[in-house]
Amino acid sequence: MTNATPSPPPVSEPVFFILLSLVSGQKHGYAILQEIQVISHETLLLSTSTLYGALSRLEEQGYIRRVPTGQQLAPGLPRKVYELTSNGLTLLHGEAERLHRMNHIAQQYLPKASA
Amino acid sequence: MRSHWILSIYRIILALFPIRYRDEYGEELLYAVRMSVEQAQAKGRLFVIRLAWRELRDLPGACLQAHLSERRGLMMKLQPGAYLPDGPFKFWQLAAVFLPFTIPMLGVALGLSAGGNFTNLLCGIGVLFLGLLFIVWITGLVKVFPIWTLPSLGLILFFFAYGLYLISQAVTLTVLRPIWGSYWPDSIFIRLLMYTWFNLVYIAIVALIMMILLVLSKPLLQLARRDWSLLSFFVYTLTIPYVFMNSDEYQGLEPYQLISILILIAGAVFFIILPSRWTRLLMLLAATLLALTTVSLGIYQIFPVQEFATPILSFRVWEALQPVLDLPALLIILCLPLLVNRLPASYGYKSPATAA
Numbered sequence: 499m500t501n502a503t504p505s506p507p508p509v510s511e512p513v514f515f516i517l518l519s520l521v522s523g524q525k526h527g528y529a530i531l532q533e534i535q536v537i538s539h540e541t542l543l544l545s546t547s548t549l550y551g552a553l554s555r556l557e558e559q560g561y562i563r564r565v566p567t568g569q570q571l572a573p574g575l576p577r578k579v580y581e582l583t584s585n586g587l588t589l590l591h592g593e594a595e596r597l598h599r600m601n602h603i604a605q606q607y608l609p610k611a612s613a
Numbered sequence: 614m615r616s617h618w619i620l621s622i623y624r625i626i627l628a629l630f631p632i633r634y635r636d637e638y639g640e641e642l643l644y645a646v647r648m649s650v651e652q653a654q655a656k657g658r659l660f661v662i663r664l665a666w667r668e669l670r671d672l673p674g675a676c677l678q679a680h681l682s683e684r685r686g687l688m689m690k691l692q693p694g695a696y697l698p699d700g701p702f703k704f705w706q707l708a709a710v711f712l713p714f715t716i717p718m719l720g721v722a723l724g725l726s727a728g729g730n731f732t733n734l735l736c737g738i739g740v741l742f743l744g745l746l747f748i749v750w751i752t753g754l755v756k757v758f759p760i761w762t763l764p765s766l767g768l769i770l771f772f773f774a775y776g777l778y779l780i781s782q783a784v785t786l787t788v789l790r791p792i793w794g795s796y797w798p799d800s801i802f803i804r805l806l807m808y809t810w811f812n813l814v815y816i817a818i819v820a821l822i823m824m825i826l827l828v829l830s831k832p833l834l835q836l837a838r839r840d841w842s843l844l845s846f847f848v849y850t851l852t853i854p855y856v857f858m859n860s861d862e863y864q865g866l867e868p869y870q871l872i873s874i875l876i877l878i879a880g881a882v883f884f885i886i887l888p889s890r891w892t893r894l895l896m897l898l899a900a901t902l903l904a905l906t907t908v909s910l911g912i913y914q915i916f917p918v919q920e921f922a923t924p925i926l927s928f929r930v931w932e933a934l935q936p937v938l939d940l941p942a943l944l945i946i947l948c949l950p951l952l953v954n955r956l957p958a959s960y961g962y963k964s965p966a967t968a969a
Contacts (some may be wrong), residue, residue, distance in 0.1 A: 527644075546668060547672050547676075549673060550645075553635075555682075
C-alpha cells in the first residue's frame, strides 16, 4: 500500500515537546525547558545540551526560527528567542495525527493481547 | 559569588565543543544551567544531584554530535556550487560546467601528445565532446539558462558577439583604409587607439546582447537578480577563444595555451566554491588576466624561433602584446553584470529583499 502524499517524518519525544512548547508563543531556551516540564507533567526533563542540540537542528531544518527581540543575555550578547514556523506547525500536526492513529490501533489490539 | 560546582564542570566540558558551537550557544547553555541549578537548589539537595546527573550525562554525546554536525556542515559548504542558487551541483552538472574548458584543453593536450597527427581515435573523442557541448546548448536553451549550462552558452554568445564585432571591424577598417594607405596604420599610437575603439565596440555588442537576453528571458533576469555573479560566469567563457586567437601561426605555443586553459579552469573552480559574489568575480578577473598574460609571455618567448621572426624587438613586443590588448574589454565585460542591480526594481522579477 502506498500513500499519495508523503507524511512528515516521525519526531523524537524531546523534539515533539520542544515544538509543542513553542505553540503558545516565542520563547528562549530556558523558558522552553520550563514549559516542557509543565506540559509533560514533569515526565520529560531535558538537559540543556539536548535542548540546544535539538534547537540547532530544528532551526537548520526550518521548523523553528530565531526572532530578534532586543533582549540581551549580557551586554552585546543578544538572547536567542525562538518561534515556530509554519513548517514546524505542520510537522507537529502530522506527529499528533500519527500518535493519535497509533493510539487508536493500540486501543484496538491491546485488550485482545491481554485477554 | 562563587560559581556552583555543576557550572564549573559544565564550563570545562563545554570547552571540548567546536568553537563555532561555543560562540553560538555557550553563554545560552551556561545561563540555562545556572537557572536550573538555582531552581534545583531551592527544591533540595536531591534535585541538585538529579540535575547534575542529567546535565553531565548528556554533555559528552551532545559534544560528539556537535563535532559531527560541524564536520557535515563543512563538507556541505565545500561541495561545488553549494553557495549558488539551486546548488550544490550534481556530478553531471559539474561535468557540463567544465565542458567548454575541457574541449580546448583536450584538443591542445591530444595535439601535443600526437605530435600534430590527429588519429581517427582523437577525432572521435573530439566529435564526442562537441556532441556533448551541443546537447548542453540545446538543454540550456530549452530549459532557459540553468546555471550548469551558463559557461557553455557563453560560447554561443561569443559566436554572435564576435561575428558582429568582425563585421564592425571590417567596415571601420575599410572606411579608414584610404586614410593611411594600408589595412592597419603603421603608427603604434594610432594602432592602440584603434584597439581601444574596437574594445569599446566589442563591449557595447556584448552588453547589447546581454540586455536583449535579459529583456527577452525573464528566467535569466530572475537568476541575475538572485545572483549577479552568475552573469559574469556566463560571459567568462568568452575568454577561451582569445587564448587561441591571434596565435594560429605560432609553432610551440601549445604548452602556454594549455596553462592558460588550466588557469581559466582554476578560476571556474574558485567561482563555484567561494561563498561571496565579489570574491567570485575577483577570481574570474584574476584568472582571465593571468590566462591571457600567459599566452602573451608564451608568444614573446617563442617568437625568435618562428619562421617569420624578425630581429626587431618592437615587432616581437607588439606581437606578444596582442592577447593582452584584448584584456580590458574582457575584464569590463566580466564586470558588466554588476549593473543588473541598477535595473529598475519594478522590471521583471522583484526580489524578496527589494520587495521588503
